[in-house]
Amino acid sequence: MPWTAPAQAVRRHFAQRLAASGFQADAAQSFALDALADWLETLPGGRRGWLRRSAGGFYLWGGVGRGKSFVMDCFFQGVPLAAKRRVHFHAFLQELQVRLLAHAGQPDPLARVAAELAGEVRLLCFDEFHVHDIGDAILLGRLLEALLRARVGVVVTSNYAPASLCPNPLHHERFKPFIRVLERHMRIVELDGGVDYRSRGGRDWGQYRWPESPQSLLDWRRELGLGVPAAPLQVNRLSLAPLGQDARSLWLDFAALFPVPSSTRDYLWLCERFERIAISGLPCLDRHSPDVLQRFLNFVDIAYDAGTELLLSSWASLDELCRERPHEDFARTRSRLAQLRPQALGDHGMLNCDRPAAGR
Template identity: 55%
Template sequence: MTSESPGNPLYRQAAAQLAARGLSLDGAQRQALTRLADWLQARLQPSAWRRRAPAGAYLWGGVGRGKSLLLDSLFAAAPLTAKRRVHVHQLLQELQQRLLAHSGQADPLARVASELAGQARLLCFDEFHVHDIGDAILLGRLLQQLLKAGTILLFSSNYAPSQLCPNPLYYSRFRPFAELLERHCLVVEMAAGVDYRPLSERHWGHYLQAPQAGLETLLAERLQLVMPAAPLALGPRQIQPLGQGREALWLSFAELCQRPLASADYLELCRRFARLAVSGLPELARCSADAQQRLVNFVDIAYDAGRELLLHGEQPLESLCAGVNHMDFGRTRSRLAQLRRLTAVDHREYQAC
């Protein structure tokens, strides 16, 4: 594919959108956008004399490097009406629901893939990651069907395809999925560089460092909460909020992350509430791997949904996040760095921050 993408209308439109937001691309970002724009242009307007472009593109690299921004700008520039961007948690939940609707029919996964392909010629999967072998096999079969249907696939991820499933016990079963991505996608690595999230002016919530005493009064007035709150149904499960308002919910960390909640539960919370408070954040390195994974999933989903997060702990956030070795926590740490830091305990002072 050509390297003259500044003349590519998709590149120009995507770069103009980013510039309109006051964002300028560094060298690695320009190079990645160049390759992706050339690829998509070749997919949308194939040429008889040019080699056929791969069916998909897979952009990967370190946290906070602007991969989602590039994907979103290219997605917006694509001259298609039948296009869709989806986060992996949402995709897996939707896939299960669609499969259930086709239960008892022949090859339900092929039917689901046909539905998705009929609704979107371009499918973008942002922050793509999959560590569960069952999910990997299911997604691999789905992607095979989408590729057969001619769907254009665009991914962003923190991991190369071969690194998506780090558990060595499952890697032999996972390898066909990684090879499927490598075979059918243009794989573009975003060169290492600055994590831009902590430098961003986008603040999607607050981290309040304060004693537990007095927190109820602060949050009740800040979020317009009713306390005590009634139990909240999430499908077959119930959780016990500390407070609930028309658009806000307050949960303890223990209730949110130390109970067996699933990504589907976090998706439901983010559908129902625009503002979510989580109090009593402990030293995360001391938490179980399951609790760490739930926090990672919750932050991913809340961030992608544009929900306002108010996180509370009695120590500095950096201290509570120190020493966590969970492989996905780099992305979570980067996103939590965008929370405004508050240390006030007086309500008037807190309101003024």
């Protein structure tokens, strides 16, 4: 089989995907894909050595629903390389923790993990890169710096420009050295345009029901076909009391999962264990603390990435639920929730976001 230049292979795959889907890429998406292809051309060392002398990365950022994941998908599938991985932010963080534990007690465990990864892949692609926890931020910053120095090709998509990563003002200064590493070693391209393509008949991955009432919850139990579990569900160190459960489905109350100190590790476990997760008692989100909001946003990200069917029930419509912008990551979550099938259960009159969910 004749050898195909990596950039040529990526452009050809992009054209094939567009033709197969009937999708028309806009100018910004075409520019981003071309920029990725051009970046590939700076990495080879000739026909037999491409990606062996990689000295940088590529950072693609832009607003919600601009097609970053589509461009990444076309790029990743089109690159003619076996030693490549595409990872999602939360799952990779958990993998990183497991790898670090394997080197506990040894000098510089992170450097050892970076060396392992460099021996496994020549191209590592991160989807939806964002950091808010300063511990995660510094850990990932050091790892990315080590991977770039090890000449691993690193591609990142994000809603944030590098300078806006780790936006918490209490921690941002500590993360600045790693921002400078990204800016120095990665080609940075903004996917601009301002159009949210997810809002134009995007992916259908679940349901959003409102207004919630005791009767609607009784009806929902019958529709879901879930019985009341006899025992709590143990998720890592977290004990949950499901409202319903079977082999493939789980029903929880919002208050059972998010106001408590749950973690992304718990959400990954749930999405690996269950194909369908229902959450009722969803409150207006501006009434909760930033920690609770961050947990809910993380859960939505993980369920979306895992392909888990998500069923939500609230007293409020989606517009009322998201009536404020309570968190810097909320635009992405709002876009993903908008892809759930809406099911209005009737007029609900004046909304009181503080009232308890009765009748469960």
